[in-house]
Amino acid sequence: MSYSIIGFGAVGQALARAFARQNIEVAVASRRAPDALLPEAQAIGPKVTPKTLQDAVQADTLILAVPFWEHRNVAEALPDWHGKTLIDATNAFGVPVEELGGLPSSAVIARAFTGARFVKGFNHLPAHVLAANPKVGGGRRVVFLSSDDEGAAAPVAHLAERLGFAPVWLGALREGGSLVQARGREWAPLIFKDLVRPE
Template sequence: MSYAIIGFGKLGQALARAFARSGIEVSVATTREPESFASAAAAIGPGILPQTLAEAVKADIVFLAVRFESHRDVAKALPTWEGKTIIDATNAYGVPLEELGGQPSSAKVVAQAYTGGKLVKGFNHLVAAVLEQDPAVNGGRRVVFLASDDDGAAAEVAALAENLGFSPIKLGGLSEGGLLVQACGKSWGQLIFKDLVKFD
């Protein structure tokens, strides 16, 4: 299984740190040339591999750690996303509801752009400064929420979340659970910013 993070701002770097901490290789890419962020990637760890966007999207599981407005540009990197799982870590805060084209959730809009792909909403409800911390907290594990219309993809991403040290909680489909962890217009979902820890 191969992994990539598209976007290398605060969120992308927080995700990269989670991979580095767990010793799992991950490609990182932006719309810029890899040389422009290679030193930042190297500072996080040797398994953080700067690549071009075209190279990175070859991964099996792709994190979208870009601004919501940029998700369509990334989608154009492949003619089809068949066989790939996309983790939507975007937030559409400030995006007018009419720009969602009548869809109940921003994740549904993102899913439409990634033709053939399986979309999981996740890793977006915590601010980067919290997400980048060690998820082992006082004997428990920090929670990440996941929502998807594809049970197989949700299970796949839940397994990855566990490998990264988090405790995944599935919220159901994008039209139900996705609404709990999304930002739209000037409102935040009920579970956004909830920094929860699960104890086994």
Template sequence: MSYAIIGFGKIGQALAKAFARNGVEVSVATTRDPESFSADAAAIGPTVIPTTLAEAVKADTVFLAVRFEAHPDVAKALPNWSGKTVIDAMNLFPVPDALEGVPSSAVVAKAFPGAKFVKGFNHLIAATLATDPVVEGGHRVVFLSSDDEAAIAPVAALAQRLGFAPISLGKLNEGGALVHARGRTWGPLIFKDLFKKER
């Protein structure tokens, strides 16, 4: 299984740190030449591999950590996303009126035809996401939602491998709405610093 993170801002680097902390190789890419961020990648760890967008989208699992407005450019990197899992780690705020109450991830999902699409890893601020999720005997929670129930299991397994405690919220417009911004308000679970204690 291969992994890539598209976007190397605060969220992209936080995700890269989670991979590096667990010795899992991950490609990182932006629309820029990889040499422009190779030093930042090297500072995180040797398992974080800077590459081009064209190469990164060859991964089996791709995290979206770009600005919402940039996701169509990423989507155009492949004519079809069949066989790939796309994890939407983006947040859109404030939500434009044009979405008319539709979750932003539902819009993003349509741009990646054929992909197994999961919303996740978006509810924690970058500084929290970047830290070790194993805290005080518990594991920091990661919320996941998808309209494809079967898509959640492998992402949940990855979250566990990275040290998080995954919790499925169901479909995007149901439980998933709890981690989506609405109008000028954040979803109820956005930015909650939650832990799941192991018994």
């Protein structure tokens, strides 16, 4: 199984640290050229490899960590996303509700990635918390997962566990997933909730 993080800002780098902590190889890509990402990637760990977007999207599982509307540029990198699992770690805070056509923000993104298995996850924690060791006080930090494809969530939950987190399933995007999605200028109730599940 191969992994890529698309977006190398605060959240993308926090996720890269989670992979590096567990010695799991991960590619990273952004609008910047791979050479421009290299100093930050090397500072995180030797298993973090900068690539072009076109190369990074060849991975089996991709974590989307870009500003909300940039997902459209990423979606254009492949004509068809069958065989890929896409984890949406974005937030649509500040995006006018009317621009989403009444859909949850993740449903809007899912439509752009035709054929991908789509899971919302790793988006509810601030970057500095996401970057920290998820083993806290005898437990593991919770990450919430939601999807309209429950089967797609199982391998993502396994990845979360490999990274040291405690995955919690919320259900479909419109239902449980709405608990971790911004709406206009309002944060959903589970955003920023730093919860720890006892071992």
